[in-house]
Amino acid sequence: MSGSTLYLVRNNNGESIKLPMFISQADMDLIEKEFVVQDGDVFVTTYPRSGTTWTEQIVHLLVNNGEQGEQRLTDAVPWLETLPHRPNGMGEFLKTMPPRRLFTSHLPYSLMPPLNSSTAKVVYIARNPKDVAISNYFHVQSKANYEGTWEEYFQLFLNDDVGFGPYFDHILAWWQASQQDKNILFLKYEDMIRDHAGHVAKIAAFLGIQADSHLIDTVVTLSSFKSMTSQETTNFDWIPQRAGVPKHFRKGEIGDWRNHFSAEQSQQMDDLYMKKMKNSGLQFEF
Numbered sequence: 001m002s003g004s005t006l007y008l009v010r011n012n013n014g015e016s017i018k019l020p021m022f023i024s025q026a027d028m029d030l031i032e033k034e035f036v037v038q039d040g041d042v043f044v045t046t047y048p049r050s051g052t053t054w055t056e057q058i059v060h061l062l063v064n065n066g067e068q069g070e071q072r073l074t075d076a077v078p079w080l081e082t083l084p085h086r087p088n089g090m091g092e093f094l095k096t097m098p099p100r101r102l103f104t105s106h107l108p109y110s111l112m113p114p115l116n117s118s119t120a121k122v123v124y125i126a127r128n129p130k131d132v133a134i135s136n137y138f139h140v141q142s143k144a145n146y147e148g149t150w151e152e153y154f155q156l157f158l159n160d161d162v163g164f165g166p167y168f169d170h171i172l173a174w175w176q177a178s179q180q181d182k183n184i185l186f187l188k189y190e191d192m193i194r195d196h197a198g199h200v201a202k203i204a205a206f207l208g209i210q211a212d213s214h215l216i217d218t219v220v221t222l223s224s225f226k227s228m229t230s231q232e233t234t235n236f237d238w239i240p241q242r243a244g245v246p247k248h249f250r251k252g253e254i255g256d257w258r259n260h261f262s263a264e265q266s267q268q269m270d271d272l273y274m275k276k277m278k279n280s281g282l283q284f285e286f
Contacts, residue, residue, distance in 0.1 A: 017165040027084045037113050041120035044104045047170045049135035050127035051189040056104050057223040062204050066218035073234050080105040106164045109173035126171045127189035128284035130257035130269055133157045154265055168276035175282050190254050190285045196220050
């Protein structure tokens with residue numbers, strides 16, 4: 001996993017953060033130099049495998065009054081880190097976007113373009129580390145041709161040798177930022193699973209969207225696991241992946257880690273969780 005598939009980049013504080021190999025220092029430098037946050041921009045930001053695509057769909061539907069449209073979700077809510085890879089370049093692609101631009105990102109807080117005093121919004125979704133770890137394991141098997149065992153990947157995760165930097169650093173930096181910035185909405189995946197409609201309404205209110213019951217019901221239906229896995233614009237079947245491993249959407253559940261973690265691994269993660277989260281004011285349900 002490390003070495004051949006991760007790329008070390010530096011943020012403007014000189015800190016080194018590992019990103020997937022297809023996101024280079026040149027890409028990040030271009031974004032830092034030329035990407036300008038605009039009033040009204042919305043960023044769906046997460047640590048990988050924390051409900052990113054699900055939340056993209058919710059935001060996309062809310063902003064577009066429940067209309068799915070014909071664009072693939074990756075074009076309607078493009079990935080910030082890969083804007084430099086667009087066929088005609090980042091600048092030309094940005095010109096094609098509607099006034100209220102939507103983006104998705106896995107960047108840690110220190111690498112995100114600054115919001116400054118704009119009215120841009122960030123919807124940050126966090127998920128418990130055990131489910132994140134096992135979901136990432138299956139994801140890198142599918143998308144990054146990872147061939148190691150779960151036991152090997154678990155150690156990489158514990159040692160922060162995975163893409164987008166250490167899990168706990170990522171969520172805690174965004175959590176702390178959300179306590180100071182009213183334009184960052186910090187939500188938990190587990191809460192969203194338990195109250196889908198309530199969180200659609202919460203996101204709508206945060207974005208300043210008047211969402212009646214009909215719009216909320218439409219968004220809930222079209223952002224359900226069943227709907228998103230069956231729609232060609234949302235199921236991510238267009239992304240190359242290895243055969244014989246789970247697809248982009250795997251289960252969308254809480255607690256699947258129990259089917260894969262050993263008792264020792266669970267205790268290791270519990271110990272790390274207690275150490276890292278102490279006095280943070282943030283807790284997760286496992």
